[in-house]
Amino acid sequence: MNDGSKNVVVLIGAGSIGQAIARRVGAGRHVVIADLSRDNAEAAARIFDDAGFTVTATTVDIASRPSIVELARLADSLGSVQGVVNAAGVSPSQAPVDAILKVDLYGTAVILEEFGKIIARGGSGIVISSQSGHRLAPLSIEENDLLATTPTEDLLKLPLLQNITSTLWAYQLSKRCNVLRVAAECVNWGRRGARLNAISPGIIITPLANDELRGPRGEGYRAMLARCPAGRAGTPDEVGDLAAFLMSGRAQFITGSDFLMDGGATASYWHGDLRYLRRGSGQGNTNV
Numbered sequence: 001m002n003d004g005s006k007n008v009v010v011l012i013g014a015g016s017i018g019q020a021i022a023r024r025v026g027a028g029r030h031v032v033i034a035d036l037s038r039d040n041a042e043a044a045a046r047i048f049d050d051a052g053f054t055v056t057a058t059t060v061d062i063a064s065r066p067s068i069v070e071l072a073r074l075a076d077s078l079g080s081v082q083g084v085v086n087a088a089g090v091s092p093s094q095a096p097v098d099a100i101l102k103v104d105l106y107g108t109a110v111i112l113e114e115f116g117k118i119i120a121r122g123g124s125g126i127v128i129s130s131q132s133g134h135r136l137a138p139l140s141i142e143e144n145d146l147l148a149t150t151p152t153e154d155l156l157k158l159p160l161l162q163n164i165t166s167t168l169w170a171y172q173l174s175k176r177c178n179v180l181r182v183a184a185e186c187v188n189w190g191r192r193g194a195r196l197n198a199i200s201p202g203i204i205i206t207p208l209a210n211d212e213l214r215g216p217r218g219e220g221y222r223a224m225l226a227r228c229p230a231g232r233a234g235t236p237d238e239v240g241d242l243a244a245f246l247m248s249g250r251a252q253f254i255t256g257s258d259f260l261m262d263g264g265a266t267a268s269y270w271h272g273d274l275r276y277l278r279r280g281s282g283q284g285n286t287n288v
């Protein structure tokens with residue numbers, strides 16, 4: 001039971017982006033770092049401990065509702081849950097279609113639902129989506145609505161999520177769904193006096209991004225870095241700065257929003273020098 005004695009920030013996904021965010025919002029709070037990999041969670045926790053944070057490391061598999069429920073219970077038992085950051089995920093070069101949908105799409109939806117039951121008044125959540133969700137052609141109003149509001153346990157049964165053979169398509173749909181889900185769930189979070197937003201980063205140099213740069217779509221990714229308006233990749237710290245603002249008291253009018261943060265790559269992809277990367281559509285698209 002929550003005695004309210006300590007504010008808690010939960011970081012799900014102990015990768016570089018998640019750590020950069022937690023370092024900015026975790027001071028004076030109890031930081032719970034949860035990851036599928038115990039080694040990743042503990043390695044991150046050691047860095048936080050050495051830097052003066054109060055930290056607990058634990059495991060979670062966001063593809064599993066019981067595992068997320070258990071994490072929410074742990075966080076709630078430690079104090080008032082003021083912050084939730086979902087920076088866990090797998091990329092198109094790291095996992096098969098089923099795993100991408102289960103982790104990136106379903107897992108995020110369950111996190112928003114379960115932590116929406118315990119987030120404290122004045123609290124704030126961040127979901128790390130991706131520029132990839134901005135590379136899809138627009139979905140219909142009905143498809144948007146289905147991704148935004150279908151009960152979580154029925155999400156993976158949606159017809160538009162069947163017979164997907166491309167991991168990239170699965171990832172793009174998952175990231176589009178993340179943003180729609182944030183918009184729909186912010187209404188519930190708002191009833192508790194809490195806010196919820198998404199950040200859609202472009203290429204941010206992390207182990208996950210390095211897998212993509214070396215993977216089958218590496219050439220396209222390298223072109224994106226060279227030819228996007230910023231002319232470089234982003235850093236986890238830059239995502240951390242935006243997240244820290246969104247989770248702060250200065251952003252109290254911002255909820256249900258998604259922030260594309262990609263050095264202009266998506267703008268160039270639709271309207272500029274990177275237009276040549278637009279190949280095919282739907283499952284056949286080889287876009288990056």
Ligand SMILES: NC(=O)c1ccc[n+]([C@@H]2O[C@H](COP(=O)([O-])OP(=O)(O)OC[C@H]3O[C@@H](n4cnc5c(N)ncnc54)[C@H](O)[C@@H]3O)[C@@H](O)[C@H]2O)c1
Nearest residue numbers: 013015016017036061062087088089130203204206208209
């Ligand atoms: N790095 C980029 O260029 C980039 C760009 C856009 C979006 N993103 C998104 O940012 C998020 C974080 O990516 P990152 O680059 O920091 O990657 P990362 O690989 O450094 O971190 C991801 C972490 O998620 C954990 N994880 C994977 N599956 C999990 C599961 N089922 N349950 C719990 N934890 C799990 C991994 O163990 C890892 O520690 C991902 O959702 C990714 O899609 C990254």
